[in-house]
Amino acid sequence: MLNEERVILMTHMASYESGEGKQNVKIGNYFRGDYIAVSVLKSVISATVAFLLIFALYLFYNFEDFMQDLYKIDLVTYGKNVLICYGITVAGYGILTYIVSTCRYAKARRSLRLYYQNLKKLNSMYSQQ
Amino acid sequence: MTELLEMREKIKLIYGRLEFFILPLAKFLLAFIVLLTLNSRLGYMGQIDNIALVLIAALMCSFLPTGCIVAFGAAFSVLHMYALSLEAALVGLCVYLVMFLLFFRFSPKDSLVVVLTPLLFYLHLPYVVPIAVGLLCGPASMVSVGCGVIVHYLLNAVADHSAALNMMEDEDAIQKIRLLIDSLVKNREMVVVTAAFVITVLVVYLIRRLSVDHAWTIAMVAGAMINIMVLLIGDLIYDINISVLSTLLGSLVAVAVAKVIEFFRFCVDYNRSEKVQFEDDEYYYYVKAVPKMTVAMSTKTVKKINVRHARGAAQGRGTETGRQRAGAQSRRAGADRRVTTERTVSGRGRYGGRRDAAYGDRRAGRSVTIGSASQDDAFEDIFEDPDDQDLI
Numbered sequence: 001m002l003n004e005e006r007v008i009l010m011t012h013m014a015s016y017e018s019g020e021g022k023q024n025v026k027i028g029n030y031f032r033g034d035y036i037a038v039s040v041l042k043s044v045i046s047a048t049v050a051f052l053l054i055f056a057l058y059l060f061y062n063f064e065d066f067m068q069d070l071y072k073i074d075l076v077t078y079g080k081n082v083l084i085c086y087g088i089t090v091a092g093y094g095i096l097t098y099i100v101s102t103c104r105y106a107k108a109r110r111s112l113r114l115y116y117q118n119l120k121k122l123n124s125m126y127s128q129q
Numbered sequence: 130m131t132e133l134l135e136m137r138e139k140i141k142l143i144y145g146r147l148e149f150f151i152l153p154l155a156k157f158l159l160a161f162i163v164l165l166t167l168n169s170r171l172g173y174m175g176q177i178d179n180i181a182l183v184l185i186a187a188l189m190c191s192f193l194p195t196g197c198i199v200a201f202g203a204a205f206s207v208l209h210m211y212a213l214s215l216e217a218a219l220v221g222l223c224v225y226l227v228m229f230l231l232f233f234r235f236s237p238k239d240s241l242v243v244v245l246t247p248l249l250f251y252l253h254l255p256y257v258v259p260i261a262v263g264l265l266c267g268p269a270s271m272v273s274v275g276c277g278v279i280v281h282y283l284l285n286a287v288a289d290h291s292a293a294l295n296m297m298e299d300e301d302a303i304q305k306i307r308l309l310i311d312s313l314v315k316n317r318e319m320v321v322v323t324a325a326f327v328i329t330v331l332v333v334y335l336i337r338r339l340s341v342d343h344a345w346t347i348a349m350v351a352g353a354m355i356n357i358m359v360l361l362i363g364d365l366i367y368d369i370n371i372s373v374l375s376t377l378l379g380s381l382v383a384v385a386v387a388k389v390i391e392f393f394r395f396c397v398d399y400n401r402s403e404k405v406q407f408e409d410d411e412y413y414y415y416v417k418a419v420p421k422m423t424v425a426m427s428t429k430t431v432k433k434i435n436v437r438h439a440r441g442a443a444q445g446r447g448t449e450t451g452r453q454r455a456g457a458q459s460r461r462a463g464a465d466r467r468v469t470t471e472r473t474v475s476g477r478g479r480y481g482g483r484r485d486a487a488y489g490d491r492r493a494g495r496s497v498t499i500g501s502a503s504q505d506d507a508f509e510d511i512f513e514d515p516d517d518q519d520l521i
Contacts, residue, residue, distance in 0.1 A: 046230040053223045053230075060306045093231065100235060 006125045013118055021115060027108040036101045043097035047090045055082065134424045137393060153191040160190035160198045163244050166251050167205045170288060174212035177205060199240045210287055214294045216305035217287055224283055224313075232272045239266055239273035246277025247284060255281075256376070256383035259326040260352045263333025264345060264390055271330040275323045282319040286312035318371070321363030329356040340417055342399045349387035353380040396422045 017025070027035060059066060144151055164183045172178045186205075190198045203225045211218035233240055239262075246258050258277065262270045287294075290308055297305055313319065329352045336348035357380055364371040402419040 043234070046234060050227045050230040053226055057220065057223050057306070057310065060303060061310050063303045 003125065006122065009118060009122055009125070013115065013122070016115060020111070024108040024111050024115075027105055028112045030105075032102075032105055035105050036098060039101035040094050040097050043093050044090055047093040048086075051086050051089050130422075131424055133392070134396070134422055137396070138424060140393075156195065156198065157187050157191035159244075160201060161187035163198060163202050163248055164205055166248055167202060167209065167284075170251065170284060171206060171209035171213075173209045173291070177208055196237065196240050199244050202244050206284060213287065213291055214297075214305055216302050217294060217309055220306060220309045220313075221283060221287070224279065228276045228279075232276055236267075236269040236273055239270045242266070242270060242273040243277045243280060246274060247281040250278075250281040253375075254379065254382060254386075255322075256353065256356055256379040257386045259329035259356060260333055260349050260383045260387045261390055263330045263352055264337055264349065264387060265394065266330075266334075268331060268334050271327045274326045274330055278319065278323045278326055279313070282316055282322075283313060286316070317363075317367035318369040321360060321367060321369055321371075325356050325359035325363065328359055329353075342402070345391045345395050346388075349384050349391070352387075353384050356380060356383075398422045 030038070161183060164186055165180075168178045168183065176182075186201050190201055207218050207221050207225065210221045228243070233243075242258070242262055246255070249255050249258055259274055262274055266273075286309055290312060293308065294305055332355045333348045333352035336351055337345050339347075341347065357376055360371050360376055361373070363369060397419045398421070399419060402417060405414075405416045405418065407414050407416075
């Protein structure tokens with residue numbers, strides 16, 4: 001015979017698994033440190049590519065001035081300045097990613113904890129039967 | 130209001146039933162409109178400015194994930210820019226890539242906003258975006274709104290400078306890039322509008338989350354006012370020639386659209402809100418519960434019951450052969466009765482909590498309407514037949 005409460009619980013859980021839960025289960029498979037490290041690493045790569053694109057556009061924009069002053073400017077200082085800008089961009093973006101991924105991980109764990117509680121409840125319903 | 134609520138329930142019911150078809154259709158329509166708008170706005174590449182190609186792309190978007198509409202939109206615009214000049218395509222591609230790499234990683238679900246924002250700008254309804262996003266999405270969506278505004282001004286810059294870009298020689302590649310970057314970076318209007326939209330999203334989001342009555346209405350009105358205020362202040366500082374009248378009218382339209390969104394998303398009855406307080410071992414709880422406005426939906430089932438069948442059933446009650454015989458007789462006679470049972474979904478709240486007589490009846494169970502060509506005694510037998518008890 002159908003247990004109505006069990007069917008409702010299973011429906012809720014299936015709905016969670018196919019929607020929001022899918023992402024949370026993926027996050028939950030990682031340890032906290034691993035998840036944050038992977039996110040920050042991805043961000044560093046993204047920020048590097050984005051910085052290169054913006055820098056390339058900047059060079060194109062100032063191409064004439066740059067070529068005129070090429071022999072006047074101190075290339076080492078220029079390179080240092082570029083690297084500092086790159087460092088600031090990557091560090092800023094990395095810190096932002098760290099904060100966001102920490103919050104996301106905590107939220108996903110909370111949500112998964114509830115999901116696992118429901119799973120236990122479902123298991124106990126089956127054992128009672 | 131009750132009629133509106135009934136209509137909403139019907140729409141929800143229809144959507145629930147036909148979601149499998151409605152969702153791809155909506156995606157198809159959105160992709161079709163977006164691509165068609167892009168073609169009419171830019172339209173430099175003749176090969177993709179083709180209705181058949183737009184239809185194929187829109188059809189592909191209808192069964193692919195929503196993010197593909199953004200990808201197709203970006204691809205179409207970059208191809209148009211490429212047809213205009215390689216440098217324009219380069220700048221466009223860089224802008225899209227930077228957005229993708231830095232911003233969409235955090236809120237990939239809101240990427241649709243990036244498509245909708247330029248579209249609504251094109252339809253002269255830009256102020257709907259920040260208010261609607263503030264009501265429906267989270268604070269991270271302000272990034273998507275900002276990106277959408279930048280995309281709109283990028284497309285505008287390309288369209289505005291198309292003649293100049295065409296006239297320039299191939300050797301002026303650097304000049305072309307400078308022209309486009311200048312029209313983006315030094316565009317004060319873009320900065321002001323982006324700031325106004327971002328602040329509006331944040332304000333609307335913060336207010337609608339407050340635990341005050343009519344929070345959504347307050348949020349949308351406050352958002353519209355903040356939006357106007359920031360735009361006017363920006364106009365005063367940078368002299369960007371924002372039309373006050375169009376801003377006011379646009380904001381009014383935005384509030385009207387936001388009210389429609391509220392009706393479908395957050396329709397609650399503050400008159401029946403309850404404040405309760407209780408405690409357990411560890412906490413005191415101060416809870417405010419606001420009931421949703423809902424009406425019971427009526428569903429009709431029409432059941433045709435044959436006269437002869439009923440009479441036969443009455444005569445041969447309890448025997449299968451009697452029913453079969455009655456059915457056969459009824460087919461010969463060809464006379465029939467119609468019993469309409471009207472059912473309501475029970476156990477649901479009602480709008481306003483008033484015990485309206487009509488709704489009370491409907492909610493209580495089922496009303497039975499009986500239509501017949503002739504009245505005869507056999508009809509009552511239908512209701513007495515134990516097999517047909519569920520009709521009453």
